[in-house]
Each structure stands twice: as structure tokens, then as C-alpha cells.
Amino acid sequence: MPWTEKYRPKKFDDVKGQDLAVDKIKSFTKYFGTGKKALLLHGPPGTGKTTLAFVTAHEINSEIFELNASDIRNKAKLQEILKPAMEQQSLSKKGKIILVDEVDGISGYYDRGGVLELVRLIERTTYPVIITANDVWHKKLSPLRKKSELVQLKEIPYDIIKDVLINLLRKENKFIDHNMITKVAIKAKGDIRAAINDIQTLSHMEEPSMAVLEERDKETDIFNALRTVFKGKPTEETLRVFDSVKMPLDEILLWMEENIPSEYQGEELARAYDLLSKADVFKGRIYKQQYWRFLVYENIFLSYGISSAKKTPKTGFTSYKRPTRILKIWLNNQRTAKKKSISKKYARYVHVGTKRAMNEFPVIKQIIKSNPSIQKELKLTEDEIEYIGS
Ligand SMILES: Nc1ncnc2c1ncn2[C@@H]1O[C@H](COP(=O)(O)OP(=O)(O)OP(=O)(O)O)[C@@H](O)[C@H]1O
Numbered sequence: 001m002p003w004t005e006k007y008r009p010k011k012f013d014d015v016k017g018q019d020l021a022v023d024k025i026k027s028f029t030k031y032f033g034t035g036k037k038a039l040l041l042h043g044p045p046g047t048g049k050t051t052l053a054f055v056t057a058h059e060i061n062s063e064i065f066e067l068n069a070s071d072i073r074n075k076a077k078l079q080e081i082l083k084p085a086m087e088q089q090s091l092s093k094k095g096k097i098i099l100v101d102e103v104d105g106i107s108g109y110y111d112r113g114g115v116l117e118l119v120r121l122i123e124r125t126t127y128p129v130i131i132t133a134n135d136v137w138h139k140k141l142s143p144l145r146k147k148s149e150l151v152q153l154k155e156i157p158y159d160i161i162k163d164v165l166i167n168l169l170r171k172e173n174k175f176i177d178h179n180m181i182t183k184v185a186i187k188a189k190g191d192i193r194a195a196i197n198d199i200q201t202l203s204h205m206e207e208p209s210m211a212v213l214e215e216r217d218k219e220t221d222i223f224n225a226l227r228t229v230f231k232g233k234p235t236e237e238t239l240r241v242f243d244s245v246k247m248p249l250d251e252i253l254l255w256m257e258e259n260i261p262s263e264y265q266g267e268e269l270a271r272a273y274d275l276l277s278k279a280d281v282f283k284g285r286i287y288k289q290q291y292w293r294f295l296v297y298e299n300i301f302l303s304y305g306i307s308s309a310k311k312t313p314k315t316g317f318t319s320y321k322r323p324t325r326i327l328k329i330w331l332n333n334q335r336t337a338k339k340k341s342i343s344k345k346y347a348r349y350v351h352v353g354t355k356r357a358m359n360e361f362p363v364i365k366q367i368i369k370s371n372p373s374i375q376k377e378l379k380l381t382e383d384e385i386e387y388i389g390s
């Protein structure tokens, strides 16, 4: 179980580094009915927005009623929320909070119409509404800003993150070097969820090293580069945007491919894919004909080219995705690794070569699978046994 879930704060006191926001929320609930009916929690990822919505509900003994974009479009569903408001209050003591999480998360989903529906809901409901957003200053959210109490969540200072990590490790009975904890806390740049995930990963390792976390650094670099390409105007700088990303251009191409649809729509989408395929053509020539100078062209299409597929710069926050194709390759390599380690053990056991064991693996797998005693004899690890069973 991820520690971020296991130790998700339940009370206001458990939420760290957001005292100002917590105070504002407390007075919002205390004086509810006299002022604005909606609370708009906004700020960077992993700072406690969703958590605070649930904590607030818990603290005022209310249930959360979560709405997504399509619910807000759904007239019947809206009626259902609005109508029983009066009856409900007399039937059960438990109140309700309406939560609309990540209102800006999915680009294009909450268009102007959807935002206006949400505004109407706020006007008509008798329940407190909590809305969360990363980028509250998006143009399309302007009607919502007027209707809501804005509460900004800040990046969590690294020393507070450090305290949270130390506490978690104590509860889990795990030891990690103090320097390492500090490094993790600093590297998180205010994102407490990232820090907790990192420390959990490290706690599973026999010799925790920052190497695993460098992988995540690489991801931060590519996320920033994607943002530059997709959001900004194409400029000279866009041409060099991938220079600082420590990834081969072909891997960058997969990231672009995966994320074009989360940013572009309609004509832009078609243009972006066209440019991507041109980059792909050069990639093909590079491999077939060893024309390394074509790397320059592949790069131009991926950076400046795809950036210019849009008419105007984009705003708002988009959470980019990891390419699924890479993941598949990676998973495949993992599997091959297990196959190899099992074959090695088996080979030593029956005195044949590892290569031969690898070749005969399907048969060997069956033999091992149906003989738990062999599994023990070979000293298979849990992972390996699981692999054999699959
Ligand atoms: N202020 C905080 N104090 C303690 N733990 C926190 C805090 N903020 C986040 N966390 C931890 O990080 C996890 C994720 O936080 P949460 O889901 O609230 O982030 P968020 O701000 O909603 O992020 P996103 O913008 O990605 O939706 C929580 O389950 C909790 O473990």
C-alpha cells in the first residue's frame, strides 16, 4: 500500500505546512451561510488540496459527494443533488460537502459551458462546495473565481517535508540515512507526495542510493521540456529544449507521441501528428542509412515543429503521461531478467549451461511450477516464484 494513502491526513493537525490555508478553511466552514458558498483550493501538485477537502469533511462530520465534469453536465444528476438538500438535513445528522476535484486537470473537459453549469450549481446548492485546481488563473475559470473563496496552497518547505518523512519512517520501523532524507526532501521541490513516494521506494532497497531518484529527475526534465514545446510559442530556445534532457531523442519521440493528444485538439492535433511522423521518417533514415546528421532534423520537427502546430500559446496545467510503449519494453526486460536468473539457478542445479536452460525454458518452467520442492531446492525468490506461476 502506498504510504501516501496509508498516512493520508485525517485531521487538520495532520496537514503540515499549510497553516494559513487551514485557518481560512476553518473560518469558511464556521461562517458558512453568511458568505461565499464555494471554496477554491489551488496550488502545485502534492501539497494537500484533495487531502484538505476530505479532512474538512471529516472535521465537520460531513460526507463527501464527489462530482466530475460529466456529472455537472448531467441535468438529472444535478437535480438529484439539489433536490433532497432540505429533506436530507432532517433525516440524518451528517452533512454533505460537494467536491469537484481537479477542475482544470483535463484540458478541454471543463469548457466554458461546464464552468458556467458549476457556477449555477454553487448558486443553487445549500451545501458547501470545495473545488480544487492547479492553475486557478486560467481564463476559463474566471466566472468560478468570482463565486468562490480562493485559498492558495503553497509548496511545502523542505524542512517540514523532512519532518514528515522522518515520522513516516519511524512508524514503518525503517532506517534511512539522515543525509539521504534531506536530499529527498529538497529534491521534492515542495511536492510532499513526491517526497513520500521517493522515501518509500528507497526504504525497500537494501542499499538506498540516489540513483533510482535520478530516474525521476530525468522525468522532471522531460516534463519541463514538454511544457515548453506544447504551451509556449516556438522560438530559438524551443530548438534547444531537448538538449538538457538526458534521454536519447528516440525516447523523447515516444514521450511526444504519447502526450500530443493531451494538449492538442482538432486541426492542431492533425498538424502535430504530421510533424511527428516527419520526425519519425528522419529517425528511420538515421537507422537505415546511418545518416547521423539527420538527428538535427528529427530534433527540429520534435521541438520547434510540434510547438508550431498550435495557433496561440496555451495556458493551464496539463499532467503529462509516461509513454506506454516504453513501459512495455521495460516490463519485457524485467521479465527477461527473471527468466535469466531462474535459468541460471536451474542450470547450476542440473549441471547444464545457462544458455541451454534459457532455450528450454518453457519446459523447465513447467517442471519447476509443478514441483514446490524444486522451487525450494533452487532457492527461488518470491518474485521468481510469482513469475513461474504466471
Ligand atoms: N500538507 C500536507 N501534509 C501532510 N501530507 C501531505 C500534505 N500534502 C500532501 N500530503 C501527502 O501527499 C498525498 C497527496 O496529497 P494530495 O492528493 O492532497 O495532493 P494534491 O494537492 O491534491 O495534488 P494534485 O494537485 O496532484 O491533485 C497525501 O495523501 C498525503 O500523504
Ligand SMILES: [Mg+2]
Residues within 6 Å of the ligand: 049, 050, 051, 101, 102, 132
Ligand atoms: Mg488532488
